[in-house]
Amino acid sequence: MKFLSLATKALKQTIRDRRSLFFLLLFPVVFMIIFAFAFGSPSSLGTGTTSHEIAVINLDQGATVSINNTTQHVNDGAIFTRLLENITYPQTDTHMFALNNVSADQAQTMLKSRGLDAVITIPENFSQAVVALANASARAETASDIGLIVINESTSEAGVASGLPTSASSSQLPANITLPKQSNATAQVIVEGDTGTAAFAAAQGLILNVLTQFESQIQGMAIRQVDSTLAQNQSNASIDYISAAVQPLTGTRSLTLFDYQAPGLIVFALLMQVSSVAQDLARESDRGTLNRLKLSNMRSFDLLFGTLLTWIVIAVAQILLLFGVAVALGFEWAGGANSIGLAVLVGIIGGIASISLGLLLAAFTTNERQAAQLGVLIAVPVSFLTGAFFPLPNEILGTVFGTTFQVYDLLPWTQVADALRQVLLYGSNFGAVAIYVGFAIVLTAILFVVGVVSYSRVRLRSD
Amino acid sequence: MELTEQSPDSATGGYALQVQGLTKRFADLVAVDGLTLQIKKGEIFGFLGPNGAGKTTAINMIVGLLSPTAGAVLINGQDRARAPKRSIGICPQELVLWEELTCAENLIVMGDMYDLPRGVTNERVRSLLADLALSEKANTRVSQLSGGMKRRLNVALAVIHNPDIVVLDEPSAGLDPQSRLWLWDFVRSLKNKERKTIILTTHAMEEADALSDRIAIIDHGKLLQLDTPANLKKTIGSGDIIEMQLAEQEKNETVIADLKAVNGILEINDASGKINIRALNAVSLLPEIIERVDATRTRVSDISIRENTLEDVFIYLTGRGLRE
Numbered sequence: 001m002k003f004l005s006l007a008t009k010a011l012k013q014t015i016r017d018r019r020s021l022f023f024l025l026l027f028p029v030v031f032m033i034i035f036a037f038a039f040g041s042p043s044s045l046g047t048g049t050t051s052h053e054i055a056v057i058n059l060d061q062g063a064t065v066s067i068n069n070t071t072q073h074v075n076d077g078a079i080f081t082r083l084l085e086n087i088t089y090p091q092t093d094t095h096m097f098a099l100n101n102v103s104a105d106q107a108q109t110m111l112k113s114r115g116l117d118a119v120i121t122i123p124e125n126f127s128q129a130v131v132a133l134a135n136a137s138a139r140a141e142t143a144s145d146i147g148l149i150v151i152n153e154s155t156s157e158a159g160v161a162s163g164l165p166t167s168a169s170s171s172q173l174p175a176n177i178t179l180p181k182q183s184n185a186t187a188q189v190i191v192e193g194d195t196g197t198a199a200f201a202a203a204q205g206l207i208l209n210v211l212t213q214f215e216s217q218i219q220g221m222a223i224r225q226v227d228s229t230l231a232q233n234q235s236n237a238s239i240d241y242i243s244a245a246v247q248p249l250t251g252t253r254s255l256t257l258f259d260y261q262a263p264g265l266i267v268f269a270l271l272m273q274v275s276s277v278a279q280d281l282a283r284e285s286d287r288g289t290l291n292r293l294k295l296s297n298m299r300s301f302d303l304l305f306g307t308l309l310t311w312i313v314i315a316v317a318q319i320l321l322l323f324g325v326a327v328a329l330g331f332e333w334a335g336g337a338n339s340i341g342l343a344v345l346v347g348i349i350g351g352i353a354s355i356s357l358g359l360l361l362a363a364f365t366t367n368e369r370q371a372a373q374l375g376v377l378i379a380v381p382v383s384f385l386t387g388a389f390f391p392l393p394n395e396i397l398g399t400v401f402g403t404t405f406q407v408y409d410l411l412p413w414t415q416v417a418d419a420l421r422q423v424l425l426y427g428s429n430f431g432a433v434a435i436y437v438g439f440a441i442v443l444t445a446i447l448f449v450v451g452v453v454s455y456s457r458v459r460l461r462s463d
Numbered sequence: 464m465e466l467t468e469q470s471p472d473s474a475t476g477g478y479a480l481q482v483q484g485l486t487k488r489f490a491d492l493v494a495v496d497g498l499t500l501q502i503k504k505g506e507i508f509g510f511l512g513p514n515g516a517g518k519t520t521a522i523n524m525i526v527g528l529l530s531p532t533a534g535a536v537l538i539n540g541q542d543r544a545r546a547p548k549r550s551i552g553i554c555p556q557e558l559v560l561w562e563e564l565t566c567a568e569n570l571i572v573m574g575d576m577y578d579l580p581r582g583v584t585n586e587r588v589r590s591l592l593a594d595l596a597l598s599e600k601a602n603t604r605v606s607q608l609s610g611g612m613k614r615r616l617n618v619a620l621a622v623i624h625n626p627d628i629v630v631l632d633e634p635s636a637g638l639d640p641q642s643r644l645w646l647w648d649f650v651r652s653l654k655n656k657e658r659k660t661i662i663l664t665t666h667a668m669e670e671a672d673a674l675s676d677r678i679a680i681i682d683h684g685k686l687l688q689l690d691t692p693a694n695l696k697k698t699i700g701s702g703d704i705i706e707m708q709l710a711e712q713e714k715n716e717t718v719i720a721d722l723k724a725v726n727g728i729l730e731i732n733d734a735s736g737k738i739n740i741r742a743l744n745a746v747s748l749l750p751e752i753i754e755r756v757d758a759t760r761t762r763v764s765d766i767s768i769r770e771n772t773l774e775d776v777f778i779y780l781t782g783r784g785l786r787e
Contacts, residue, residue, distance in 0.1 A: 005575035013563040016604070288559040291528055292620065296576035297548050 002298055006306030010280065011313060024276055024314060028269035029325050035265060035389075036329035039257035050393060051098040052117040052203035055107040056081045063127035076130040077122040080214050084120070087210055096206050111193060113404040115394070117203040118193040129187035130218055136183075137222040198260045199391045262326040263343075263420035264388030267413050269318045270350040271383045273311055275375025277358025281307070282371035285362075285459060300460045304452055308355055315351025319344050323424070335427025342430060343423045346437060350416035353444040354379075359451030363458040386414040401435060412447065415440035478540070479504040479628050479660035480525065485534035487520050487684075494520040496684035497534070502662065504627075507654055509675030509692075510664040511773075513781055517684035518664045519556070522630055525662075526553050538628065549577045552626035554618045556633040556664075562606040566597055566616055569605060570623050577624035584623070591619045594649065611642045618649065628660045629653060635670060643670070650674055668774040678773070682781045695776045702729055703745040704775055707738045708765035709756065721755050734778065741771065 014020050060077025085099050100107070100116060110116040191207050193200030284290040293303065323340065327333050358375065365371040385392070385408050395407040408414045419436035422428040430437070480502040487495040495517045502508045512518045523529035525536050527543055538546035561569055567588050574584030592598045595615040600608060605616065614637065621629055631650065635643045651674065653659040665671050671678055672692045679689040688695060709715060715733050722731055722740065727748050730741040742748050745768050756763055 002575055002578075005572055009561065009564065009568070009572050012568070013561065016563040287562075288555055288557055289561060291555070292553075292559050292573070293576060295526055295528065295548060295551070295553060296573065296624075297578050298576045 002302040003306040003309065006293075006298070006302055007309040007313075010307060010310040013280070014276075014310070014314065020276060020279075024269070024272060025318060025321055028265060028272065028318065028322055031268065032262065032265050032322055032325050033329065035261050036258050036326070036331075039261060040330050051095050052199065052206065053100060053115065053394065054084070054097045054118045054120060054203060054207070055100045055102050055110065055116055056084060057104045057107060057119065057121045059124045060122050060126040061124045063131045065131055074127055074131075076127040076218075080122065080126070080211070083214055084207070084210060096210070097203075113399070114194070114197065114199075115396075115404055116193075117197070117199040118191055118207060120207060121190040121192065123187045123189065125185055126187045126189070128183070128185040132183040132185040133215065134218050134222040137219040138226050141223045141226040197391060198257050201257060201260070256330075256332075258330065259332045259425060260421065261389060262322075262331045263424050264383075264386065264417050265326070266319055266322045266343075266347060266420060267350055267386055267417040268383040268388045269322055270315055270347060270354050270416070271379040271386075271388075271413060273315065273318075273351060273354035274357045274361065274379040274382075275372050277307065277311055277355050278361035278365060278371035278375045279368055281359065281362035281455070281459070282365050283368045286368050290459065294460065300456050303460070304359070304455070307359075308352065311355045311358075312348055312351055315348055315354075316344055318351075319347040331424075333424055335423065338429070339423050339427050342433070343420055346416055346419045346423060346433065346440070349437065349440045349444055350413050353412040353416070353440070353447055356444065356447040356451035359455040360447075363451075363454040382411060382413065386411055386417050388413075388417055400439075409439065410443065412440045412443035415443065477503055479538070480662070481535075481537040481540070482521075482525065483535045483537070485521060485524055485536065486532045487517075487524060487529065488532045494684050495524065495531075498681065498684065498686055500679060500686065500689070502628075502660060503676075504660050505654065505658050506676040507650065507661045507663055507674050509671040509678035510662055510681070511668075511671055511678055511777060512664075512681040516682045516781075518681060519632065520684075521681070522553070522632055522662070522664060526551050526630060549624045550626055551628045551630065552621040552624060553630040554621035554632060554634055556636060558613050558617050560605045560613060560616060560620070563604060565602045565604050566592060566608070567601040569616065570619060573620050573623045579624060587623055587625065591623065594652075595619050596645070611638060614638060614642070615646075618646070622653070622659075625657075626659070628662065630662045630664075632664045633666065634663070635665065635667060647674060668772060668777065672773045680777060680780050687780045688776075692773055696771050696773060702741050702743045702771060704769050704771055705740040705742060705745050705749070705752070706765075706767050706769070707740065707752070707756075707763055708736070709738065709761050710764045711761045712736050714759055714761045717759050718756055718761070721759060722752060725751055725755070730779070739775075741775070 014024070058075075058077040058081055060075055062073050062075040062077075064071055064073050066072075081099070084097050085095070087096050088094055089096055100110070102110065104119075104121075107116060107119040111119050189211060191204045193204060281290075284293070320340075323331075323333075323343065333339075357378070361371055361374055361378070365374055383389070387408060392406075392408055397405045397407055397409070399405060415436045419433040419440065422433045422436070426432075478501045480500070482498055482500040482502075485495055485498040486493070498517075498521055500508075510518055510522070520529065524531045524534075525543070527548075536543040538550055561572070564572070570588045570591065571584055574581075574587060579587070588601070589598075592601050595618070597612060597615060597619070600612060605613060608616065614634070618631070618634060621631070634650070635646050638646060647670070650661060650663070654661055663671065663674060675692060677689065677691055678695060680687045680695075709718060715736070715738055719731050719733060719738060722728060722738075725748060727744060728740055728742045730739075732739055740748075740752070749766075749768075753763060753766075
């Protein structure tokens with residue numbers, strides 16, 4: 001079993017080389033700690049300036065209001081939708097949201113395939129709640145302006161006037177003021193999305209902010225109207241007539257950006273293997289030990305399988321170490337031992353992809369240093385392209401088996417990162433990640449064949 | 464001059480290695496040009512040539528690291544590609560070791576690569592480390608060994624699988640005199656005790672002279688001469704060598720031209736500022752030589768007489784010094 005001997009040799013070499021160990025294990029751990037520190041709280045979400053793909057399902061039936069003695073039918077849901085459509089990031093022309101004009105069913109489908117970051121559902125009574133908010137604000141402001149006792153007397157509403165002075169009378173209410181009726185109408189806007197994605201985390205934060213602004217504007221308008229009539233300048237309305245609720249996509253829950261990034265950081269560590277594998281193999285050529293091995297009974301299979309075995313062991317160590325560190329740093333891990341086992345299996349696929357790329361680099365680099373530098377030069381950008389650190393803009397190639405396929409999905413590590421998120425964050429079983437694993441295996445197999453053939457032809461044959 | 468060795472034997476009998484018309488071209492450069500050799504079983508075969516002569520290229524083709532452009536290599540009468548790989552062991556000129564592994568681990572890995580049973584490997588490791596005075600360093604990482612120790616381990620790795628043919632490429636390069644003598648003893652023991660066939664490339668003439676049963680001198684990829692050291696010195700370089708240094712080196716040419724007329728001088732040339740004269744009965748010629756030097760209005764600042772050496776043969780054949 002020559003491959004076992006070679007695997008043992010390579011493992012001993014790696015373990016005894018402190019620089020290599022640091023690069024493979026401590027370097028990603030340091031990254032994990034930094035990311036946990038920077039992105040481990042919900043407030044770290046949503047600071048970008050990219051447009052979020054959303055859909056608004058406006059179920060609002062509208063409301064009839066009297067403005068300046070004219071009765072109008074208004075649809076505040078539509079007004080709020082336009083606000084979402086038009087709002088831009090401060091000091092930029094970039095719209096916060098790109099609205100997709102789709103049905104509720106289509107929106108759900110797109111949400112599941114990550115074609116949308118969030119779906120907003122505006123309820124039927126949204127306008128009534130807005131009117132109620134405006135009225136309440138106006139009443140409160142009026143009460144604040146001229147004294148609640150006067151209002152109490154003029155409207156005879158029970159319970160409001162108790163304990164107030166009796167000297168006030170209806171004659172104190174100006175003749176041009178008609179107090180709006182108070183209503184208890186409330187509405188809840190639903191913001192739905194996959195809380196496992198940073199894109200939703202950022203989008204929902206922005207949506208809630210816009211809704212809060214919308215409420216403030218309604219209140220402000222009512223208050224200003226009252227104040228201009230009574231020539232007063234105070235307000236104190238704080239009734240929660242419109243609220244919003246973030247509703248996770250089925251099977252998801254509220255997470256921090258670090259929760260999203262931690263599986264990506266494991267993939268980042270696996271990608272660091274590219275440089276190490278290329279460096280190790282280039283070293284064998286550089287030092288002449290590969291020639292020594294080639295002159296023996298060793299077959300190409302022994303070297304390649306031995307290398308594979310070594311780096312799979314290292315990949316497992318990386319996954320378990322980084323997972324442990326992530327959990328210690330507050331990573332919201334779902335699932336039990338099974339999910340760890342599945343994550344290790346998925347990670348091994350990512351490791352094999354890295355080994356394959358390492359073989360490819362080792363075939364075409366002339367020395368150890370060149371292999372190491374080229375490895376880093378490739379692995380680091382690739383780790384960004386897999387979405388390990390932050391979500392990337394949609395670059396959709398097409399749909400395969402009902403799943404949207406993006407440019408980045410051509411990288412096996414992207415599939416591995418997606419699968420790891422599903423397994424570790426949501427405790428998904430193999431069936432749920434089979435599509436990611438399937439793509440990862442196919443892409444890795446292609447890369448492996450290219451790597452093995454290149455390395456064998458260039459390095460393992462006689463010159 | 465172009466030579467090929469003639470077989471004194473049948474096609475395979477008695478030969479560990481046969482090289483037939485071996486040629487290697489790199490674009491316009493012919494590194495090895497139709498090299499034909501037959502190396503007897505159990506002999507130490509010296510392979511000499513200046514830098515760039517094609518020695519290493521030839522060795523690499525012999526062991527299988529390089530594909531020949533033309534020609535064949537037979538190992539024990541079998542085509543090299545079909546011959547068992549364990550029949551050859553090579554000790555390259557560079558230190559080819561796994562620095563992070565211990566001495567024993569290095570040897571065990573190579574034992575495994577040649578499919579030696581672990582028990583056999585362990586025994587070989589023990590005995591080789593003992594022979595190489597490395598027993599105490601068995602569990603020491605190579606990175607912590609001295610240069611001499613590393614070179615000894617480099618040799619051990621070439622023979623861990625007990626090959627019939629051992630190729631030693633500049634094995635004593637960089638060794639101190641004491642280690643070199645130890646290495647010579649080890650090489651002799653490989654031949655005498657284990658009946659190995661040894662191919663030795665070296666820059667050191669005294670090493671080739673002391674160890675080799677036969678010596679091949681190659682240059683520009685071609686075999687120039689092949690014989691025993693004694694025969695080489697006798698046939699190519701009979702007589703003694705007078706080495707003479709003039710006070711004025713610019714007069715070397717004049718003096719050489721004049722001395723060529725002296726009866727008994729076989730060869731005379733300028734070797735890096737010194738005049739080398741090969742002559743029969745050199746001592747009796749000295750008065751006439753000095754007289755002729757005086758006549759050219761210069762004087763001899765240094766003069767010595769020594770026996771003809773392999774290096775003189777080499778310079779005669781290649782026209783340049785070994786360490787150029």
